[in-house]
Amino acid sequence: MSSTSHPAWSPDPGLLQPASSKEVLQWVESGRLPPVEALGHLRRLKSEAALTKATTRSTAGDLVASALAELDDLIGLQPVKALVRELKAFVDIQARRQEAGLKSDQHALHMVFTGSPGTGKTTVARIVARLLQGLGVLARGHLVEAERADLVGEYIGHTAQKTRELIRRALGGVLFIDEAYSLARGGEKDFGREAIDGLVKAMEDLRGQLVIILAGYPVEMQWFLATNPGLRSRIALHVHFPDYTPQELVAIARHMVREREYALSREAELELARFLEQQRDRLPIHSGNARWVRNLLERAIRRQAVRLSQHGGPFSREALMTLTWNDLDPQGGGLWRPS
Amino acid sequence: MEAVLVGRPNAGKSLFLINFADYLGLRGLEGGAAGHRRPRGGGLSELRRKFVSPVPNRVREPLAATVSLSAGPAGGISLVLRDTVGIPAHGVPEGEIRRAVAQGLAQLLQATFIFHLIDVSPHAVPTPAEEAVDRELHLLAQQIAPSLILANKAEADLGGSRVRRLKELYGPTSVLPVSALTRLGFRDVKHWLVEQLALEPP
Structure with a gap:
């Protein structure tokens, strides 16, 4: 150990302590x-x-308030917001009824979220988990994200074990299964069936301890639920996430760059709006994909860095913050991956 | 879920891992050297030769074994037993071991359960510095996760004076005499695990 490289270090604990x-x-x-x-x-x-x-440690009330505030901060998603508020009111009133000695509906709160990728399903699931924790429905309020591969095993018995373990991890919180319809993809002999059976059992036996959210494209999910009545009958709430409009996507972009302490130039914002309008219904973006916007911005941030460093300093604060239309360049390489 | 094995060098962590995994029902192995992922017949004795040695700090790329545990209505639960590098009482000159120690501490911080092994055989009477490591380790482990001190090589603690001493130091319920070699106490360790799983908050 060389003491010269760290002259300030001394065994005296008062002097310099590791901070994490x-x-x-x-x-x-x-x-x-x-x-x-x-x-x-x-x-x-x-x-x-x-x-x-x-x-x-926040009190239950704080949790509810912060979850709802976060929900309100999301751009667009009006019907989703309304449904989540309905959910809150329902849980609230059931609890009051119980206090008053009235019959309260103890049915489970499992849900289906339908919508294209990048429409905020996971984000809202996370908020719902915290909301339900604040309302006293869930003990922990965490979110466990899973997809087919996390549930379905490779040999007989493996699936049941994987499913059980995942459910165990999600106890007290929300188990969010993305592209849930893929569990029924392989037909009758596929191990996915075993996972569905495990989920149905957990929905029934563990209600009150865990909320399961099944998510995916609307059409596929409709088919999935229609062919699995056991699942369908245990779903309390169906929430549809509409595609973002071009205006909403621009608002999302504005929000994202502000969070990262960047700004879109005026031209970039106008051109982006025009581009999104043109591409509507054509490229993958027609699905109103906020994830696409995030990728676009992250690439723009890298391109801005290259542009600035080629140009050479000194840089004004504004120059360091501004992303131009050229930085965005949505038709440039490495971004379009038509689905 | 991970049960992390910690302790000073040569406490018997690797042998405990291999034999306890064998006892619980070994599902698979990772880490260590490549080629040990799926032990076939004789795999375990080969592992013992490779990972168990009287030379301290032999383990630099510790093993992890997935085992299955039957715990009541929840059915078979799979658990990872993870070995770590021994924590020495003094500074370490070799960078490679320091890195392994840091990695072991990182795994300790993530543990679901902690087994803290202490060698209680007569030739391993600790120096004050070594005893300090165990004390610190015990205090830290208690803050992280449910933890149990395994007084290992208990078959060699004739008269049981070392186990008694540990019980005085750490409390009678925190210490379990075991032997990684003779498998003494394995049933109690398993019971402890099953009990913890039942207690674990949902």
Whole structure:
């Protein structure tokens, strides 16, 4: 261990302490911290973290309010927002009825989310999980995302085990199964059937402990539910996510760049709106895909960096923030992947 | 779910992992050297030769074994048993071992359950520095996940004085005498795991 490279280091714990577990591990690796001292630091950091968590732990009411605020912040999605509010009202009133000694409907809150990719299904599922936690329906309010490969195994018995494990992980939260219809893809002999049976059983036996959300394209999901009445009869809520309009996509783009402390030039914003309008119903973008917008912007940020570094400094704050239409270049390479 | 094995070098973690995995029902292996993913007949004794050694810090690329555990109505649950590099009482000159120690600590922080192995055989009476490692390790483990001290090589602790000492230090319910070699106490360790699984909040 060379002491010259770290002249400030001293074994006196008051002087310089690792600020995170990650830093502790880095210091162990570099030889700056003997393993036994690392154990002490990790313990200190762990108890500090527990303390802040305890003091900032939000109350149930805060959770509900923050989940709804986050929902309202989402661009577009009006029908989705309305349905989620309905859900909240329903759960609220059932709880009040129970308090009043009235019969309360204890039916499960499993849901189907239909819509094209990139229309906010996962985002809303995460919000719903926290909302239901705040309303006291779910104990943990976490979201476990899964797809066919997480459920379906490779040999007899494997699927049941994988499905069970996934359900176990999701207990107290939401199990979100994307492209759920693919479970029925392989026909009668496919192991997907076994996964569907496992899900149906969990929906019935574990209601109140877990909410399952099945998601996918509208047409495929309709077929999937029609052919699996066991699933359909246990779904309480069907939420459809409409495609984003070009205006909404531009608003999303504006929001995304602002979050990253960038800005679209005026030209870029106008051209993007025009481009989206033109491409509507033509390219994959016709599905109103917010993920496409994110990829576009992330690539634009890289292209802006290249442009600026080729140009040479010094840079104004504005130049460092602005993304031009040329940076966006939606028809440029590496972005279109027609589905 | 991962049960992470920790302890000082030569506490017997690797042998415990291999034999306990064998006891619970081995489903598969990862890590270690390539070519050990699916042990066929004789695979385990080969692993023992490769990973178990009186030379401390032999394990640099620790093994992980997937086992299945039957726990009540939930049915077979698969659990990963993960070995880590021994935590030495003093600074380590070799960068490779330091890296492995850091990686082991990272895995410890992620553990669902922790088995902390301590060698209680008569030739392994700890120095104060070594005892400090175990004390720190125990305190940290308790903050992370349900943890159990396994007083390993208990068959060699004639008269049981070392196990008694550990029970005095850490509390009688935190310590279980086991032997990775003779499989003494494996049933109790399994029971502990099953109990923890039942207690684990949903």
